[in-house]
Amino acid sequence: MNFQVTNSPFSQEQAELLNQLLPTLTDKQKIWLSGYLSSFEAAISTTADTAGQSLLVTEGSSQNVSQSASREVTVLFGSETGNAQSLAEEMHRKLEEQGFKATLSSMDDFKPKTLKNVQDLLIITATHGEGDPPDNALSFYEFLNSKRAPQLDGLRFSVLSLGDQSYEFFCQTGKDFDKRLEELGGERFYPRIDCDVDFDEPAAEWVEGVLSKLSEAQESNPAGEQILSTAQAAAALQTEKPVYSRTNPFKAEVLENLKLSGRGSNKETRHLELSLEGSNFKFEPGDSLGIFPENDPGLADNIINEMNWNPEEIVPVNKQGETSTLRKALISHFEITRLTKPMLTQAAQLFSNEKLTELIASGHEEELKSYLDGRDLLDLIRDFPPGKVAPSEFLQILRRIPVRLYSISSSFKANPDEVHLTIGTVRYEALGRNRIGVCSGQCAERIEPGDLLPIYIHRNPNFKFPSDSETPVIMIGPGTGVAPFRSFLQEREETGTLGKTWLFFGDQHFKSDFLYQVEWQKWLKEGVLSRMDVAFSRDNAEKVYVQHRMLEKSRDIYQWLKDGANVYVCGDEKNMAKDVHHTLQAILEKEGGMTQDEAELYLTQMRQEKRYQRDVY
Known part of the structure; x- marks a missing residue:
């Protein structure tokens, strides 16, 4: 609700200030403010001096404003x-x-x-x-x-x-x-x-x-009295805390950047811990963290060199008139690792390159799609060298670097001043060049403790865990898909909540890829985690995935579903999530005697009831 001049005793300027301040206040600050304003009516004396006024508050009215006389x-x-x-x-x-x-x-x-x-x-x-x-x-x-x-x-x-x-x-x-x-x-x-x-x-x-010093402090601040400077109170009220969001990201300090995957692993998985001190962020298990990443400076330099540009040339970076050097623009503002059809169409108009013009004009969608797959901006300008193009013109066909979202792998209640992420580094070879993911590569190669990352909290209302501890929970999260389940179990440990929980985890090798192994074992011992089944696909001649473990425990899974269990799936959408869905369908057919259509309807109803939730990518 906004203050309006027409329905309040405030001037237009005061109403605007209040409308800026109130949305930024925490519940604790609102309570404090309420107590402070109430104290005016209960004041027993007011004195003035050259610096301003001081308010003497009675015992009953000062409880929200003052500290307790007896400190803990x-x-x-x-x-x-x-x-x-x-x-x-x-x-x-x-x-x-x-x-x-x-x-x-x-x-x-x-x-x-x-x-x-x-x-x-x-x-x-x-x-x-x-x-x-x-x-x-x-x-x-x-x-x-x-x-x-x-x-x-x-x-x-x-x-x-x-x-x-x-x-x-x-x-x-x-x-x-x-x-x-x-x-x-x-x-x-x-x-x-x-x-x-x-x-x-x-x-x-x-x-x-x-003991003597503590007693002296208590006697100097007896219950019933406290002098509160109105100048100090006014200053506190005028201090506006910034509201951080996607449009105003918080610059979080990196506390830890650890490699989780062990020696001999074919993969690289990292564990990041970021400080939220001063952000006023809150999140729940299932929420994600948005990171505004930066491109590899080496790739930006190669593009600049290929185009014979001056890296220090000042260029516009948005429609609001902000500018930066060309090199910083390519690193921090524009996407240079992925090509899109609209960008290629604009490039054809800008480059004056006959081959690119022919590719766009041919209408061969499969050929165009094949070209776009796996190529970046450096590939484009090498494959279709443009004529002399000014950097400011060139940048107009590029889009902003997309935010990267990662499932949060920590509990806010357990760690209110920090947030944890579990990130798999994307590395691959394509067209004779080694490639690396934008954000995962930045975290793996260029982010150290003490560095800052622009972030915001991304709410995920479609991936929320039950508040009722009596609801059984089945969690399926291979690889980094296990992140939200660590958050959920960490929160249950913090709150002392026990209930039936079952985790299916999979990766390549037991020795090198068993992410957070010690924590799962601890939670199993404490009863925070009731059951856990694992699948390591590369440890045996025959590959075994989480869906195979699910089929092995089909009778128990079906019983959990009959008992009202919620099912959560997090991870790869193209392969794992589809395989898990088909496995759940097969379990319902086998153990529940359902037809394929009946099993699919059962899963649809579970989705509608929020009992079957997926966070896939």
Whole structure:
């Protein structure tokens, strides 16, 4: 709903500002705003000074605006022999005795994604070996020192470090935590204390000092009062967060770019992790991520050289008048790896090449289709050399680089500040040249941690998993098609949801292509995944695919369908998806005694009921 001047007490300028701001607000921000506006009516005094006004809010009206008088304290420990854990348990007990709300956890049990919500953090840690973190602190230590660690501007912290001065890197882990928390914006409210093997007295000093500082902070911010600067509140209201979308993509930092496929694999599959910090993106299992890719600079250079163009010539890149260098335009803006019939038709008019004109005029659709298949812009200008063509004219026949969509392979609830992708690198040889996919090639060869990728969330309402845990779920995803199922199971693990789930996974080789093997085995053990069947097509003389495994378990699959199971298929549309569909039809005929038409009708009804969903490409 938009504010209109005619139905509100706002001026035209105010209404426009509100209409820009309100769609960008999160639910939490709207609640905060509501509480802030309500506080005006409950104000017990207003004072003015040269900088502006300050509002004194009553206890009842300040609950949405102020922080709680008693901040929550989180105590984390990393312990090798148990000393640090004992001290942490003692600190937790004393905090509760003094009325603080406190939580206690080993570092490996703590969910790193919640760190940015922590108010007061106490770290008690030992140092293992030559300055290494204890085993149960390692994952948290790596997270904190990674690119995915959040900014901690609102965090207060203190560190107690245990060690042994006979080692070169005395108390190194505690020192590292202390330094890193400060680097991330945290405020050290009590100095770190480093303890030798005789740690009782210095540890007691730290405990008492921390408790004293926390008590002072609580007394300086008693329940019932808080001074809120209206200037600060106004500034907060005027801060507009950008809305990222397909038309305004978010530049996500690459956190990880790992090769999943093992040694000896005929394929290359990569696992990417991107930061969503600051994007306000949310997604569900089944959604996709759109990436705006870039072309291979080498291919762009070859085209420029073939045409004898100046790579630094300034050219227009859109109808809005934006410009860039020719080289950047060919890399970042225009599609140069694929030919289309409309583009070829325009090229024939532009190139003044008789052979190309004849190809278009011949009307031989099969010949034209055959030429288009597998060729790119470099092939075109080599096969049909154009006359002297200005770059700005040439670019007009090219289209924008299409966005690449990839099924998201992580759960937002499990990893709210990042998104994972599972990408198969496309490589092939054609017409005497080695070719590589645009986006998959960029991710495989030119993207490193720390680089930025323009992205947006692509909703997929036709590939949604059931919210009812009682609904059995059959998932069929060979190769990278397994991505959305990792997202779904990761979310179930995070929410503690258990239900009947069955995964069919296939690839070429067990040793080199069993993507996310450890995770599936873990989920099988925990009951998040009920059953799993695998097919590795190149491990035996006779090729075996997922549809063969399905036929082997046809009776059980049919029973699951009778029990109301939802079926999800993700992957290659031309071959795998069709084969799986025919296999489901065969199972219904065999186990259900249906005719071919009845089986097809059954699957059609399943689709209509959203029980049979496919994400194929």
